[in-house]
Amino acid sequence: MSRLILSRRRLMSAGTVGLAGLMLEGCDRLSHAPRFQNAIGRTEDLTKASQRLLLTGQPLAKEFSATQISPVFKPNGSVMPDSDAYQELMANNFADWRLVVEGLVRRPVQLSLDQLKAMPARTQITRHDCVEGWSAVGQWTGVQLARVLNLVSPLPQARYVVFRCADDLANTGDASGLYYESIDFFDALHPQTILAYELNGKPLPVANGAPLRLRVERQLGYKQAKYVMRIQLVDRLDQLGRGKGGFWEDRGYAWYAGI
Amino acid sequence: MTTEAIETPVATKPRPPSRAREVIHRHSGVVRLTHWINVLVVSLLLMSGLQIFNAHPMLYWGSYGANFDHAWLAALARSTPTGLHGGLRIGGVVLDTNGVIGVSPGPGGQTLVRGFPTWATLPSWQDLATGRRWHFFLAWILVLNGLVYLLAGALNGHFRRDLAPTRRELSPRSLLASVVDHIRLRHPTGEAAKRYNILQKLAYVGVVFVLLPGMVVTGLAMSPGVDAFAPWLTTVLGGRASARSIHFICANLIVLFVIVHVVEVFLAGVVNEVGSMITGRYVLPREHGQ
Numbered sequence: 001m002s003r004l005i006l007s008r009r010r011l012m013s014a015g016t017v018g019l020a021g022l023m024l025e026g027c028d029r030l031s032h033a034p035r036f037q038n039a040i041g042r043t044e045d046l047t048k049a050s051q052r053l054l055l056t057g058q059p060l061a062k063e064f065s066a067t068q069i070s071p072v073f074k075p076n077g078s079v080m081p082d083s084d085a086y087q088e089l090m091a092n093n094f095a096d097w098r099l100v101v102e103g104l105v106r107r108p109v110q111l112s113l114d115q116l117k118a119m120p121a122r123t124q125i126t127r128h129d130c131v132e133g134w135s136a137v138g139q140w141t142g143v144q145l146a147r148v149l150n151l152v153s154p155l156p157q158a159r160y161v162v163f164r165c166a167d168d169l170a171n172t173g174d175a176s177g178l179y180y181e182s183i184d185f186f187d188a189l190h191p192q193t194i195l196a197y198e199l200n201g202k203p204l205p206v207a208n209g210a211p212l213r214l215r216v217e218r219q220l221g222y223k224q225a226k227y228v229m230r231i232q233l234v235d236r237l238d239q240l241g242r243g244k245g246g247f248w249e250d251r252g253y254a255w256y257a258g259i
Numbered sequence: 260m261t262t263e264a265i266e267t268p269v270a271t272k273p274r275p276p277s278r279a280r281e282v283i284h285r286h287s288g289v290v291r292l293t294h295w296i297n298v299l300v301v302s303l304l305l306m307s308g309l310q311i312f313n314a315h316p317m318l319y320w321g322s323y324g325a326n327f328d329h330a331w332l333a334a335l336a337r338s339t340p341t342g343l344h345g346g347l348r349i350g351g352v353v354l355d356t357n358g359v360i361g362v363s364p365g366p367g368g369q370t371l372v373r374g375f376p377t378w379a380t381l382p383s384w385q386d387l388a389t390g391r392r393w394h395f396f397l398a399w400i401l402v403l404n405g406l407v408y409l410l411a412g413a414l415n416g417h418f419r420r421d422l423a424p425t426r427r428e429l430s431p432r433s434l435l436a437s438v439v440d441h442i443r444l445r446h447p448t449g450e451a452a453k454r455y456n457i458l459q460k461l462a463y464v465g466v467v468f469v470l471l472p473g474m475v476v477t478g479l480a481m482s483p484g485v486d487a488f489a490p491w492l493t494t495v496l497g498g499r500a501s502a503r504s505i506h507f508i509c510a511n512l513i514v515l516f517v518i519v520h521v522v523e524v525f526l527a528g529v530v531n532e533v534g535s536m537i538t539g540r541y542v543l544p545r546e547h548g549q
Contacts, residue, residue, distance in 0.1 A: 008530050024378065027303065031382035031389050040396035047395060051484040061483065062490040064322065072327035127322060127499060129483045131387065132314040134325035135499050218487040252388030258484025259395065 041254070048256035052186065060192055061217035064125040070136040073128070073199060075207035078167035078179065081227050086166040094211035099195075101148060103233035104158035109151055113197060113211050119143045122194050130221040131253065140215050142196035146189045148231070158233040161188045162240060163214055166227035169247060181225040182237055182245040182255075183216055192217040195228065220257035222248040283453055285541035287417065293408040294536055300404065301513065304397045304474075306381035308510055309374070310390030316361075316374030318507055322498030331504070334361045336372040343370055402475060408467075421455060422464055428457040446527045448544040459523075466516050470509050477506035 030036045081087075089097045094113050102108040123141040130136075145161070162182045170177030187193055194215045197204050204210045209226025216223050223246070237243065242250035249255045286294070316334035317324070324330065335346040335353065345361025347354045358364065363376035366383070377383040381393055412418045427433060437457045440447075447456055455463065479485045480493045480502035496502040524532040528544070535541035 009525070012529055012533065013525075023299075023302075024381075024383070027306075027393075028382050031386070031393070037389065037392060041392050043396045043399050044392070046399060051482075051488070054488040055484065059487050061487040062493070068322060070323045070325065070328065072325075074325040074327060127483075127486075129481070129499060130315070130325075131391070133311065133503060134315050134317070134319075135323040136325050137323045218484050220483060248388075252386075252392070254391070259479075259482035 044254045044256060047254075047259055051256075051258045055186075055218065058190055061126055064127065064137050066125065066139065068137050069125060069139055069200060073136045073138045073208060074130075074134065075205075076130060076132075076221065078169050078226065079207040081165075081167040083166060083168065086227065089166075090206060090210070097211050097229075099148075099212060099228065100230040101152050101233075102230070103162070104155040104235060105233050106153035106155065107151070111148070111151075116143050116148075116195065116197060116212070119147055122191070123198075124192055124194070124215070124217070126192070126215070126217045128221055128224065131248075131257065139198075139200050140194060140196040141198035141201075142194035142212070142215065144191060145193045145195055145214070146191075148195065149188065149233075152233075154233050157235045158185075159235050160184055160233070160237055160245070162232040162234055162237075162245075163225040163228050164230035164232060165225050166229050176241075179225060179227070179247045180241060181214065181223055181247065182234075182240070183214075183219075183223065187216050187218065190216070190218070218258060222246070222253060223257050281543040282540050283543060284539050285535045286539050287411070287415065288539070289408065289411040289415075290417065291536055291539060293404050293411075296400070296404045300397050300400050301471075301517075303381055304394060304401060305510060305514065306379060307390045307394040307397065308506075310380040310382065310385075311387060311394060312507065313374035313380060313385060314387045314390075318504045319500035320497065320504060321500050324500035324503075332507075334374040336362045343372060398475070398478060401471070405471060405475075412467075422460055422467070424457055424460045424464070428460070433457060444526055446544060449546040452544050462516060462519070466513065470513050470516070473509045474506065474513070477502045477509060481506065 098110040098112055099116065100108070100110050120143070121141055122144055123139060125137060125139045128136045128138060149161070160182045161184075163180060165179035165181075167179045168177045169179045183193070192215065195212050196209075196215050197212055199205060199208050204213060209224075209228075212228045213226040214224050214228060234240070237245035237255075241247070244250045245255045246253075317326075317330035318332040319328055319330050330348075331350055333348045334356075335348055336343045337346060338344075343362045344355075345357040345359065345363060347356045347360045359376055360374065361372070363371055363373055365371040365377060371377070373385065380390070382389050412422075434457060440456070441458055446452070447454075476492070477496060480496050481499055486493050486499070493499055493502055496505060531542050531544075
């Protein structure tokens with residue numbers, strides 16, 4: 001009897017190890033299976049719906065005091081767009097740079113950095129949460145996106161605000177690798193959603209997105225598009241890039257980055 | 260727990276009662292089902308969590324923390340004359356974890372600079388987006404499964420009856436006696452085996468009411484969306500970087516619990532213990548000396 005139990009015991013241990021191995025192999029296979037990944041990715045909709053429910057009252061993201069600012073605000077992703085066009089704009093201190101706002105709007109506009117700075121500014125000390133897990137606290141100054149959208153009068157069918165950037169993060173050399181991002185009006189009209197031109201009281205450094213970057217404080221870092229050149233209002237996202245609404249979204253990350 | 264005595268089938272004459280196998284109904288259907296769902300879900304949450312950790316294998320205290328800030332824990336890949344060497348720095352101490360943490364072999368035997376090794380992460384290759392998709396999908400299942408378990412345990416009296424330590428059990432004397440029993444690998448038999456012992460109760464209570472809910476809460480505290488809704492949550496935990504550190508520590512404590520739990524299952528009789536978590540029926544170990 002004890003022999004039988006011993007062998008049963010051994011069998012169970014061996015079985016457990018074998019099962020674990022099979023499980024790992026299976027999970028790797030499932031990680032490669034687009035249909036399975038699409039299916040489990042549907043919980044992202046559940047996450048978004050739950051968070052949007054909690055955020056119905058449009059609360060502000062936590063703001064910090066000046067003493068809590070990170071000594072160094074870590075730049076990530078592109079730190080120096082290398083296109084000739086961007087290099088020329090940078091050489092002239094972005095005096096020739098114009099923010100183009102177009103798409104499903106009544107009055108498309110082009111705004112210079114000075115024009116943006118002449119608009120009412122908002123300064124906020126917030127925490128930047130990277131999808132990788134690190135965080136940095138910085139003070140941002142810029143113009144609320146809602147004010148810029150007001151200037152152009154979005155058409156009723158406009159649902160998303162798309163940010164087209166100067167950096168070729170995929171390093172493809174053509175437009176297919178250019179960074180872009182998108183948010184919906186729930187976040188676009190939030191008071192803390194700003195187009196920032198200053199970091200910690202100084203002009204936005206190139207490494208952090210000069211001359212203008214998006215701050216959408218209730219989402220992760222990859223939504224905070226840097227080197228914004230053009231803002232486009234659209235009714236759907238599937239015709240841009242690879243159709244997922246952003247550079248990292250096209251590479252598997254969730255469009256809603258609230259977690 | 261209902262008790263039913265099952266007589267061992269004997270062809271000729273009945274055996275004396277002491278030889279009878281006493282079988283009790285140990286685990287309810289809800290406990291059994293949620294337990295095995297948790298085995299799968301917590302394992303995969305751990306592995307997808309390590310995948311996410313690998314994207315930035317450093318931990319900090321406070322509101323923020325990035326490469327230029329002081330990390331209290333960091334996976335290292337140091338250059339040595341013989342090549343890259345993996346390590347783990349915790350506070351001021353550097354542990355040699357080469358081959359597992361910091362630097363580990365890849366599927367083709369190549370050297371990978373990686374927080375945790377391929378066999379510990381989901382997916383095995385470096386892929387943060389897929390790791391996150393798994394992690395949040397599994398987190399929803401953990402929460403739903405946990406709610407079913409908690410609701411059932413609270414309503415049917417399981418927590419009060421089987422998990423809540425009594426005042427007497429919590430006395431230093433009884434705690435010490437239980438510690439000694441565990442060290443000597445003595446497992447309760449007969450009547451005593453019908454109940455969880457006090458260390459077992461404390462371990463289960465700790466995991467069920469502290470560590471697993473703690474994982475969910477510290478996980479949510481890292482979410483910028485949840486932070487905007489309930490900034491006090493992240494503040495109470497000491498900031499987002501702290502919440503991430505506590506999330507990692509709780510995960511490690513759960514791993515520690517699982518190791519002890521599985522060792523105890525083997526010591527107490529793996530067939531009977533695992534069997535009782537599958538069928539609910541548990542054969543009471545005989546009294547000592549029988």
